[in-house]
Amino acid sequence: MYLKHLILRNFRNHKETDFHFSALVNLIYGNNGQGKTSVLEAIYFLSTGRSFRTHNLSDLIREGQQYFYLEAHFIKDELPQKLQIYYDETTKRIQYNHTNYPKLANIIGILPSILSHPNDLALIIGMPNERRRFLDIYLSQADPLYLHHLSRYYKAMKQRNYALRSQEIQTLSAWEHIMLPSALYLIDKRAELSSYLLDPAAEWLSLLSNKKDLLDIHYQSSLTKKDSSLLLKWEKNRHKDMLLKATTLGPHRDDLLFLLSGKQAKNFSSEGQKRSLIYALKLAQWNWMQKKIGYSPLLCIDDFGMQLDPKRQENLIFCFTRFKQVFICSANVLKSKLPDTTRSFWMERGAIL
Numbered sequence: 327m328y329l330k331h332l333i334l335r336n337f338r339n340h341k342e343t344d345f346h347f348s349a350l351v352n353l354i355y356g357n358n359g360q361g362k363t364s365v366l367e368a369i370y371f372l373s374t375g376r377s378f379r380t381h382n383l384s385d386l387i388r389e390g391q392q393y394f395y396l397e398a399h400f401i402k403d404e405l406p407q408k409l410q411i412y413y414d415e416t417t418k419r420i421q422y423n424h425t426n427y428p429k430l431a432n433i434i435g436i437l438p439s440i441l442s443h444p445n446d447l448a449l450i451i452g453m454p455n456e457r458r459r460f461l462d463i464y465l466s467q468a469d470p471l472y473l474h475h476l477s478r479y480y481k482a483m484k485q486r487n488y489a490l491r492s493q494e495i496q497t498l499s500a501w502e503h504i505m506l507p508s509a510l511y512l513i514d515k516r517a518e519l520s521s522y523l524l525d526p527a528a529e530w531l532s533l534l535s536n537k538k539d540l541l542d543i544h545y546q547s548s549l550t551k552k553d554s555s556l557l558l559k560w561e562k563n564r565h566k567d568m569l570l571k572a573t574t575l576g577p578h579r580d581d582l583l584f585l586l587s588g589k590q591a592k593n594f595s596s597e598g599q600k601r602s603l604i605y606a607l608k609l610a611q612w613n614w615m616q617k618k619i620g621y622s623p624l625l626c627i628d629d630f631g632m633q634l635d636p637k638r639q640e641n642l643i644f645c646f647t648r649f650k651q652v653f654i655c656s657a658n659v660l661k662s663k664l665p666d667t668t669r670s671f672w673m674e675r676g677a678i679l
């Protein structure tokens with residue numbers, strides 16, 4: 327897949343910006359606050375129907391304007407395709423080729439992408455829910471059944487929590503029986519993804535760090551080999567859960583552990599090592615998604631090379647040569663370090679100069 331042409335109209339600080347991208351590396355560079363990240367935000371929006379900076383679509387409309395419009399022309403399955411999104415305070419229009427879609431959620435999967443953003447650090451230093459979200463987002467994109475079980479599990483668990491709070495002991499078992507198949511599906515798929523990510527992520531990290539950082543990933547599940555019945559555990563925990571008014575065990579409490587050279591990255595690794603680990607995970611995710619969907623997703627990297635030393639930055643650039651289409655945003659990356667085939671766009675006040 328290859329994003330050829332992108333139009334941003336009244337999107338963030340872009341009035342009307344027209345990008346003709348290279349099928350390989352694209353560098354969007356310029357000083358702070360000029361509209362670089364907004365380009366990646368537009369690509370992410372076309373990919374997921376969401377922004378990674380706001381839940382409020384009005385924030386995306388250029389100040390003083392009434393609407394925003396995005397148009398992407400891309401080649402997929404060797405065919406030229408087009409995706410358009412228009413939004414004003416009252417109307418949303420989503421058109422994929424000649425079909426109109428009612429909801430933004432319908433566009434998920436049309437223009438798949440992997441984004442690396444500075445906030446991704448939360449994946450390592452943040453709470454376990456950040457790491458579960460990381461797994462859930464990618465599993466849901468690639469497997470509709472996962473999304474079904476995720477929603478089914480959380481809905482049933484909410485009901486179980488309600489029953490715990492209102493002391494309706496007789497209904498607990500029914501909710502637990504609904505939660506069980508979905509819980510098992512979520513745990514199984516998350517463990518599978520974690521173990522799949524390990525090899526490519528370890529390989530990318532070794533490349534980035536000149537073989538210094540050795541990665542290990544463990545999915546910490548509520549279901550262990552020693553104690554394999556969730557149903558029995560929920561039953562055993564009912565008294566405790568009733569006191570705490572919440573379900574204390576299940577995939578909603580699971581976590582992902584990142585170890586660097588045997589030590590927990592969250593507590594032991596330097597900032598540059600954590601950033602390198604994030605890049606390695608994102609590149610591994612790209613590998614995983616490509617395998618799942620059968621073609622290359624777009625790779626978007628915001629604030630390229632942040633906190634990496636020059637050698638690691640150089641290694642990261644070398645990694646790009648293994649990918650198809652890449653979009654890099656940076657306020658300071660040197661053009662000369664990037665491959666000769668890179669197409670560069672210098673941004674100033676929401677326009678290409």
Ligand SMILES: Nc1ncnc2c1ncn2[C@@H]1O[C@H](COP(=O)(O)OP(=O)(O)OP(=O)(O)O)[C@@H](O)[C@H]1O
Pocket residue numbers: 337338339340356357358359360361362363364365384385386387388389655656657673
């Ligand atoms: N709805 C909007 N209308 C107009 N301008 C906006 C809107 N939303 C954000 N901006 C402004 O757009 C500018 C560009 O933001 P963006 O994050 O894309 O910049 P950037 O070039 O990536 O900056 P940095 O290098 O600092 O990350 C910012 O100055 C921001 O205040």
